[in-house]
Amino acid sequence: MIDTKKAAALLQTMNRILLLTHVRPDGDTIGSATALCLGLRAMGKEAYLLYNPEITETYLPYAAPCWAPEGYEPDHVVSVDVAVADLLPENAAPYGERIELAIDHHPSHGFFARESCLYAEAAACGEIVYEILRELTDITPEIALPLYVAIATDCGCFVYSNTSAKTHRIAAALMETGIDVSGVNKQLFRTKSKVRLKMEARMVSEMELFDNDRVVIMKIPLALREEMHATETDIEELSALAPQVEGTDCGITLRELCPGKVKISVRSGARVNASEVCGQLGGGGHKAAAGATVEGTLDEVKNAVLHAVETVVSQ
């Protein structure tokens, strides 16, 4: 493990750097990697992001100027916000064994890189990248905007329990570079497509409560997605809905990825350790937010996750 100063010093020695992001890329992995890439370029280095085939329209505009040319042969490889090697996209396979630096904030980090710069208490990987970049270059508005996206998305725009005083101080510093975050906030946190609003309405009408109404399960069947012609962007972060139901402290979303395969998202309060629940099912994450992908029908997976919650709570 190395700190942000040492990570900065290590990056200083590199050139021709390829940055890797994680599967189902979110604002933190894309925003952090983009900001790092732009910072390295501002230092006169060559740096690229490996194309992430699952990028959604939401985050594409940030990463687009940074995609590596096809067949790019880097001298150095760095992963950003990647908890374990299994979470690298398939096209990252050629680089998986030669990652020299992993910058991450997941407590479940797998230490797959030669050096790891891990701060498990950081609300977002963007906080760590901010500290690293401060050592290396000016935080220009161009760098500040994707960093703001990274940080704001991973703390739900400063509402999740991972938000710290430091998170707010970094947000203030980024805004003081002159970036206008109101457009980003509007797009990322205050805009829902009509399809998404209708899907949410359906998920609410069909939600189920368990464990003395403390656990709520919402489902996104493939059929619903098809009926609504929902895009990947429409269903992004739909797992934020279940934990909002008053009186519950464990919101579980089951999303049917394909027949026989279900993605579980668990968002929980102090009573239920989401990371342990998902750990029981082969996944992982944070105490308050974790995930797993499991084989089975929606009903089978529902029973499995309820059983996992029961096991973890009774431990």
Added chain:
Amino acid sequence: MIDTKKAAALLQTMNRILLLTHVRPDGDTIGSATALCLGLRAMGKEAYLLYNPEITETYLPYAAPCWAPEGYEPDHVVSVDVAVADLLPENAAPYGERIELAIDHHPSHGFFARESCLYAEAAACGEIVYEILRELTDITPEIALPLYVAIATDCGCFVYSNTSAKTHRIAAALMETGIDVSGVNKQLFRTKSKVRLKMEARMVSEMELFDNDRVVIMKIPLALREEMHATETDIEELSALAPQVEGTDCGITLRELCPGKVKISVRSGARVNASEVCGQLGGGGHKAAAGATVEGTLDEVKNAVLHAVETVVSQ
């Protein structure tokens, strides 16, 4: 107009102070007044909030320790987050003519008090109260929590366009007093009653689009409220839903207060000045968020507000 230093000096000269909040009290008026009350008490002064008859369960716990005894005879009267004298609750009538200091952040402020401490660019009145209290006393965790509530509620937990770097810096300072804001954030911004979720689902299914789909109108008829047995808390801030519809830049919520009386809430982007729209209908507020209460049926008021939008946009 006086600045926060002078407002602090003026408060320093006062004792036996009654603080007034506005009708349909929100987190900012209650949180700011409560924090100011606790700060004045920490200085050894006698201070109270005038009971606000419309207080909801959401904010009652903050204000409860501060309510003035019935028939309290103050020596000084201060209003907090009150834009115009008309927005004082009825039971404030005996004090309306003798307000010595108004602390406020509404651009439409009516200058009804002897002295006004107005910062129209502040995201919340809580920011101004924070600056005033810093001059007077330690910001203890007891004071920091209602101030956090004041600031966080008025900027939608740091998502609205009024959020500034300063807003984040103050939030950081408040959190550094040691308060745990995760419970507050969860309760205020990440919890919805089942009734509320169902009302939202209905509002979504019945929303109407106008002006080339840029204006969306959602309605809360009395009948829907009765059918759902919705409480005041269930429908609080339901006006935040309409502005979320993708592709629109003007979200209007019409809430039938009683037969023949409708409350209009307008939330808008740069194209539509919400304050001017509501000004046309006898109301007011901020450029991006304003309100008015109008006589008429839901349909009549819908037509009136659409006409007002058209007038303002074409000016």
